[in-house]
Amino acid sequence: MDPQRLLELARKNGAEAAEVYLSQGLGRSANFEANRLKQVETGDEEGVALRVWRDGRPGLAVAHGPVDDALLVEKAIALAQFGQPEEPELAGEPLLVESRPHTPTPIERLIAWGEQTISLVRERYAEVLCGCTYSEEVGTVRLINSRGLDVSYASHHRSGYLGAEWVRGEDFLQVYDGETVLGDPSPEAVAAPVLERLGWSQENCPTRVGTVPVLFTAKATTVLLGTVGAALNGRQVLQEASPWSQKRGEMVLSPLLSLSQDPQLAPYITPFDDEGTPAIALEFVRAGRLETFYADRRIARRLGLRPGGNGLRSDLGSYPQPGLFNLVVAAGEHAFAELLSRMDDGIVVDQVLGGGAGLSGEFSVNIDLGFRVKGGEIVGRIKDTMVAGNAYDALGRLAALGSERLWEGNVFTPALLVESLAVTGRAD
Template identity: 25%
Template structure:
């Protein structure tokens, strides 16, 4: 019997050939904007995508889906009153109906003096290529083979591997367009592909898990072997883990852990959080907030980042935004609304969540240091290497910066990794953690979140163990 199941498994990938061209999508948005009445502002965001998800389990394809979707958002602003309407169609007739609905909603809305569409700011979108046409040439069979091969590579990677919770392949192609009555015009096409796997290793009655993943613009950029090896290593190295003794320890954060912390910190540098007083970094521009070794930026102009983009969700050009420079806080992230509210301008950081316009990072990263990973380990001498955290988002107080989260990883002795640890909790404040960095690694890695990471060593974290 074939390892593949489901009627969609055979034949060619449906790909993105049926998606509307970005310029055609932009034309639809522009046509709607051109109908603005005197004193009326119109903002139109359109998008369409095709997404494929495949999971291998037990040597067969457990699930396979390929879905197309469309979305439209029309916003009308009249005398400070905003009305929004959304739909899952982008054809001209549907958009005309949305405009009527948005106008009706605006008439019933309260007055917001800050309500306005974004105005062009003269910044040109970065010249980056975010679409790889090879993603459309890969058949469903080939995609399924990647997932099956990933599962097999994990199970064959070590005699102690006892199972795989799921080996997944996914890809997407997205086209989008934004236009408004202030003159903003933007359209783009993007592609993305990824592998992920959660693996289990056992030794006697003990079982540990590990993960591996890879991201790229097409399947050709993904490595089954490297993804499987990462999952195997992460699972096997935790076998025999015990709770470490409590106390204050120096710690090295694995790049994956650093990336998660950076994502949380970048959210606190959102202009929306700052203007509402919900950030420990509010009103601190120009101040020292971190070690001089740290320079933090949001860089959606780097095509290696999964969140890279030519324009933000208001249609303004994405750009590199320096947030911390040599330890000094230099900027917050803004959309047009928060920028105006705080007396500055948008940083091209608008993000739509549903019908709401928010602000946030797309590709936050530290400027890599010149220290090798081994050098970062040597900088702590004796301490711990944190390879995974749990409960980070729920364990952070977004106003004070206090945090506590579960950790697992390895002891570090004389700059070398030693026995594994688990069931421990680290606690500190994000501000103190940033200030107490003693080494920054050169091993930058991108992950399928809005951040990249490097190995990072930090002095004096509070560790609760045995």
């Protein structure tokens, strides 16, 4: 398919401006269930989204697989009559993109990694049932528009995921972890955190109830940081729904916290967004002080911000909206053992059930996997426990940050030690 031809057809049919967004993806995975290989999957997909502006109104049409150019243009033009009037916001900045070379991974290698990971767990815990997936994703994006922009980028990454189920009578425990990398995932690195948590869970113990210190591992910090991501969204700021809409330059979080985005941070390297805007480094919060927000091109213009490459599509059929491709939390100074040593009696939250806080910041979540800390050491697993509070308040009262950072979704973060939160559960 020739995207330039689509632009020409759009212009001939009365479009004042147009863009073509093409994506291709190839994925393969080896999936294990109950310690055995269950299935091997391979899939590929390709699609194109044509966005046009006619008579000052936008229209969007999507096709998957083979494309009938004339029909796609006809649909986009027809849909434009129902769009809300707007000025086109098309990128045109020159951009040099270098894609990293990639060699496909044989499916046999994905299987071998999975078998090795499960073996590492069962050597120590033979009764544990493991689910495991090793996968490889390869994708290509090309964006061309009527302003002369024509950019493309190829991406790839490999992932390893491990889930362990341990049934002891009526006691059911589930632990999971994983990693995503540009190179080869390490079975040892995937298995290690699961083995560590299985060790911490050897004994069950009562929780500490009341207002107590709470340590969120990197895996659980999204309970708090999801609220921050929403508050930094330029759309929420423009609508004055964000509590930070009028607080640029003010202290909004603990001085221990600095939040940014880094488009060159592996494995989620992002040269440009889904509007073709170059992705740039942004510092959202510096030592607790609010510096800026993230936005797509349209909202950035209305807020007087420099576009940072944050116009993202949830799928081909969606218009670009403000989105975070990563949220980077600056590391602290304390190893995990040192964070524990700062807690005389408290809890560690590692996995939660349900979502975190919304824009209000209020949250109350069940702890799926958590641990009791006494005298600076983990003494066992806690059950039937809830933690509640306000995310903004909690992130304003941090006692310490961990020195090691991990990816959890699109967030690269250390563990966070909160001075105190309300905890309910089975007490001593």
